[in-house]
Amino acid sequence: MPETPGRPSLFADRAFQAVTALLIIDVAAFVAQEHTGRLWPAPLNWLLMIAVIVPTLVLCRRVETDPGSAPVVRRYWLTVRIGASLFVVVAALRFLSELGAGGWLVPVSVVLHLAGGIVLTWPLVGLPFSARSRARKLGVGLDLGTLCSAAGLLIWHFAASEQFAGGQVTPARVAAAVVIMGAGVNGVYLAAKVVLAGVDSFARRGLYWIGASALIGGLGSAVAFLHRQQPEGNLLVLVLPLAAYAAAVGARMQVVDTAAGERRPRKVRGYSLMPYVGIAAVNAMVVYHNVRHTADGLLIDAVAVTLTMLVVIRQLITFRHNDTLQERLSYEAGHDMLTGLANRSLFGDRVAGALAGAGPDQPLSIVLVDLDDFKIVNDTLGHATGDALLVHVAERMRASVRPDDMVARLGGDEFAILFSGVAGPDVDLALTRIANALLEPVLIDGEPMTVRASFGIVDGRGGDDAGDLLRRADIAMYEAKGRGEGGYERYRPGMEARGAERSRQVAALRTALLEEQLVVFFQPVVTLPGGRITGAEALVRWQHPEKGLLGPGAFIDAAEQSGLIVPLGTWVLRAATREAATWPGELTVSVNVSARQLRQTGFPAVVASALRDSGLPAHRLTVEITESVAVGGGATSENLQALRDLGVRLSLDDFGTGASTLSLLATCPVDQIKLDRSFVPDGGSEAIADAVLQMARAFGLQAVAEGIETAEQAERLTELGYERAQGFHFARPMPAADLRSAVALGEAGGRELEQPLVGHQGR
Incomplete structure (x- = not known):
C-alpha cells in the first residue's frame, strides 16, 4: 500500500x-x-514455524501497548498474543518429539493446540453484531446458520467422512472426525462473524485479517488431518504460519490506521450474500452426488432442503422487515419524532x-403558534428541559382541540393548528382554552413551569390558496408576538407592511455587521x-x-x-x-454577553482569542451576564467556569430584577453584582439597595450601583457603603477617544473628576 500523508507505511516495521x-x-x-x-532435517520445519510466530507476538504487543487504541482492542490483542504463545509451545514440543525426546509430547501438543484455538476463538465469539433490531439479528443468525450448515456438509463429505472409509468406526476415528468438523466449521463461523461485527474501535481492514486468520487456522487444522503427501507428515508447518501471518497483518493494520486516526465503520447492506453462497455450494454438492452417486446422498439432499427452507424463511423475514421499515419511514416523513x-x-x-375538498361556504381556520421566550428555556436550562417542555405543550394542545382538528409542530417552538369546519368565535374559544391549559404549571x-404562547389566525374558505393562508397566519402570529403579552391576533390586510419592516431591519443589521457600521x-x-x-x-x-x-x-x-x-x-x-488594551494602568472593560452567546460551546475560546489578539490581560475584562443566564445549566455553567x-x-447585571437568591450567589462563579437602576434610592426606601450590598459583602463580591443620575443618589449610596457606581451623573456613554481624553485628564491632574463628564449621544 502506498504511503499517504499522516499514514505510516504498512511495511515500515522491522518485525513485519x-x-x-x-x-x-x-x-x-x-x-x-x-x-x-x-531439504533439511524434519525438526527444522517446526523451528521455522516458531520463527514466523515470534515476530507476530511482537506486532501483537505493539497494539496491546498502543495508547491510541481502545481498551477493547488492546485486550483482544493481548488474548491473541497469549494464544499465539501457546502455538509456539506446540511447535517446540513437536520439535522435541521429532528429535525423539518422548512419545508423550505429541498428545500434550494436541491438547495445547486445542487450548490455543479456544483462547483465540473466545474473544471473536464475543464480538457484537452490527445488526441492532430484533429482525436484523434474526436474519443474521439465519445467514450464519445457512453458511455454517453448508460448510459443515462440505467438510463432512470431503474430510470428516474419510475417517470412516471402509466402515471402520473407532473412538479414535470419531474423535478425529469431531476435531475436523469442529475446527473447520468454527473457522468458517468466526470468519463470517468478523465480517458481520459492529465494533468500530477495531481497524476494519485489520478486523478482516483477523477473520482470515481464524478461517485459515480452523479449516487448515481440519485439512491437516487428511493431507497424505506432507513434508515429513504434517501440514501444520504451513497452516499455522499462514494463520500467524494473517494475524500479524491485522495487528500491523490496526497500528497503522490508529496512527492515521482512521475509523471505517462497516457499511450495513440491506441484503447478505452468505445464504446464497451456502445454497450454491450445497446445490453443487447435489449435482456432484447425482453424477457420482456418493454414499452420503441422503444427507446431502436433507441439508439442501433444510438450507432452502432457511433461506426462504430469511427472505420472508426480510420482506416483513422491509414492509415495517417502509411504514416507519412513511410515518417519520410526515411526523415530528419528538x-x-x-x-x-x-x-x-x-x-x-x-x-380542495371544502366548498366555498365551508369555513376553516389556520393558526400558527409560537412559544414566547422559549429560547430562554433552552439557553438557560438546557435543550433536554426544552424538549420536555415541547412534549408537554404538544400534549396540552392536542387535548384542547377536537379529534378532527390537526395539531402540527413546524419546527423549533413553532406549532400549527388546522380547524376544519369552524372559524371566528369558535376558534377564539379554542385558543383561549389552549392558552389557559399552557399556563397551568x-x-x-422537579421544577414547575408554565408556557405563554402567541397565536396568529387566518380564516379561509374552500378554493383559497394554502400558501397564502399560511403566510398570512405567520404575519398575524408575529404581530401577536410583537405585543409581548401572548394571546392571539387575527390577520388583517396591511399587516404585511410591519412584517416586511422587520425583515428589512434584520437585513440592514446584517449589512451593518459586514460594513462595520457599528461603533x-x-x-x-x-x-x-x-x-x-x-x-468602563x-x-x-x-x-x-440614513437614521x-x-x-x-x-x-x-x-x-x-x-x-x-x-x-x-x-x-x-x-x-x-x-480599545481597553490601550488604556493605562489597571482600568477594566465590561462587555455584556447574551444567553445565546454563552450557550455556544466555543464561547470561552472566542474570549481567549480576543484577549490574545488584543494583548489585554484577562483580569482586566469583565463579562456581564443577566440573572436569567446565570441560573442556566449545561454549557452555560461550563462556559462560566471556563x-x-x-x-x-x-x-451579574441588573441584580434584583430576576431570580436573585442566596443560592444563586453561592453557586454562580461571579466576582461582581450590579444593583439595578430601579433600586437606586431616590427619596424612597433604601432597603433593597442596602440588602444587595450586604449580600455582596457576605459573599466577598464587589457591588456596583448603576443608573445614578443625581448628586443626592450618589451621596446616599456612599453613605450606605457603595464604593463603585455608574450613571449619567458621572458620565454618559461616550466614544473611545473621549474616554481616553478623560482618563488622561484624570491622570495628568493627579486628582479625581470634580465635574460629571458629558457624553455625546444616547445611553
Whole structure:
C-alpha cells in the first residue's frame, strides 16, 4: 500500500518485514519438500514455524501497548498474543518429539493446540453484531446458520467422512472426525462473524485479517488431518504460519490506521450474500452426488432442503422487515419524532387537501403558534428541559382541540393548528382554552413551569390558496408576538407592511455587521465618593447611514430574534478588548454577553482569542451576564467556569430584577453584582439597595450601583457603603477617544473628576 500523508507505511516495521520474509521462506520450503523431498532435517520445519510466530507476538504487543487504541482492542490483542504463545509451545514440543525426546509430547501438543484455538476463538465469539433490531439479528443468525450448515456438509463429505472409509468406526476415528468438523466449521463461523461485527474501535481492514486468520487456522487444522503427501507428515508447518501471518497483518493494520486516526465503520447492506453462497455450494454438492452417486446422498439432499427452507424463511423475514421499515419511514416523513405531531410537510398537505375538498361556504381556520421566550428555556436550562417542555405543550394542545382538528409542530417552538369546519368565535374559544391549559404549571425536572404562547389566525374558505393562508397566519402570529403579552391576533390586510419592516431591519443589521457600521461607546465606572474612573462598560451603537446614531433598543431585539446577536456580540467583544488594551494602568472593560452567546460551546475560546489578539490581560475584562443566564445549566455553567479559569471576571447585571437568591450567589462563579437602576434610592426606601450590598459583602463580591443620575443618589449610596457606581451623573456613554481624553485628564491632574463628564449621544 502506498504511503499517504499522516499514514505510516504498512511495511515500515522491522518485525513485519521479518515475519513476511520468514513466511515466504516457509511456504517455499513446504512447496519444495512436497515435490522434491526433504531439504533439511524434519525438526527444522517446526523451528521455522516458531520463527514466523515470534515476530507476530511482537506486532501483537505493539497494539496491546498502543495508547491510541481502545481498551477493547488492546485486550483482544493481548488474548491473541497469549494464544499465539501457546502455538509456539506446540511447535517446540513437536520439535522435541521429532528429535525423539518422548512419545508423550505429541498428545500434550494436541491438547495445547486445542487450548490455543479456544483462547483465540473466545474473544471473536464475543464480538457484537452490527445488526441492532430484533429482525436484523434474526436474519443474521439465519445467514450464519445457512453458511455454517453448508460448510459443515462440505467438510463432512470431503474430510470428516474419510475417517470412516471402509466402515471402520473407532473412538479414535470419531474423535478425529469431531476435531475436523469442529475446527473447520468454527473457522468458517468466526470468519463470517468478523465480517458481520459492529465494533468500530477495531481497524476494519485489520478486523478482516483477523477473520482470515481464524478461517485459515480452523479449516487448515481440519485439512491437516487428511493431507497424505506432507513434508515429513504434517501440514501444520504451513497452516499455522499462514494463520500467524494473517494475524500479524491485522495487528500491523490496526497500528497503522490508529496512527492515521482512521475509523471505517462497516457499511450495513440491506441484503447478505452468505445464504446464497451456502445454497450454491450445497446445490453443487447435489449435482456432484447425482453424477457420482456418493454414499452420503441422503444427507446431502436433507441439508439442501433444510438450507432452502432457511433461506426462504430469511427472505420472508426480510420482506416483513422491509414492509415495517417502509411504514416507519412513511410515518417519520410526515411526523415530528419528538412530539409525535404532524410535521410541516404533512400539515401543508392536509391544509391543501382541506381547501380542495371544502366548498366555498365551508369555513376553516389556520393558526400558527409560537412559544414566547422559549429560547430562554433552552439557553438557560438546557435543550433536554426544552424538549420536555415541547412534549408537554404538544400534549396540552392536542387535548384542547377536537379529534378532527390537526395539531402540527413546524419546527423549533413553532406549532400549527388546522380547524376544519369552524372559524371566528369558535376558534377564539379554542385558543383561549389552549392558552389557559399552557399556563397551568407542569413539573419538569422537579421544577414547575408554565408556557405563554402567541397565536396568529387566518380564516379561509374552500378554493383559497394554502400558501397564502399560511403566510398570512405567520404575519398575524408575529404581530401577536410583537405585543409581548401572548394571546392571539387575527390577520388583517396591511399587516404585511410591519412584517416586511422587520425583515428589512434584520437585513440592514446584517449589512451593518459586514460594513462595520457599528461603533462601541464606553460609560465609565467610577469610585465613590470621588468619581475616579476605574473602568468602563462597552455599549454598542449603530451608525445608521440614513437614521444616524441608534442606541441598542432600536436593534438588539431584532439581533436576538434573528440569531445575529452571536456575531454582533463577538464583534463588540473584540472591539472593546482592542480599545481597553490601550488604556493605562489597571482600568477594566465590561462587555455584556447574551444567553445565546454563552450557550455556544466555543464561547470561552472566542474570549481567549480576543484577549490574545488584543494583548489585554484577562483580569482586566469583565463579562456581564443577566440573572436569567446565570441560573442556566449545561454549557452555560461550563462556559462560566471556563471563563473564570481564563482569569476573566464575571458580573451579574441588573441584580434584583430576576431570580436573585442566596443560592444563586453561592453557586454562580461571579466576582461582581450590579444593583439595578430601579433600586437606586431616590427619596424612597433604601432597603433593597442596602440588602444587595450586604449580600455582596457576605459573599466577598464587589457591588456596583448603576443608573445614578443625581448628586443626592450618589451621596446616599456612599453613605450606605457603595464604593463603585455608574450613571449619567458621572458620565454618559461616550466614544473611545473621549474616554481616553478623560482618563488622561484624570491622570495628568493627579486628582479625581470634580465635574460629571458629558457624553455625546444616547445611553
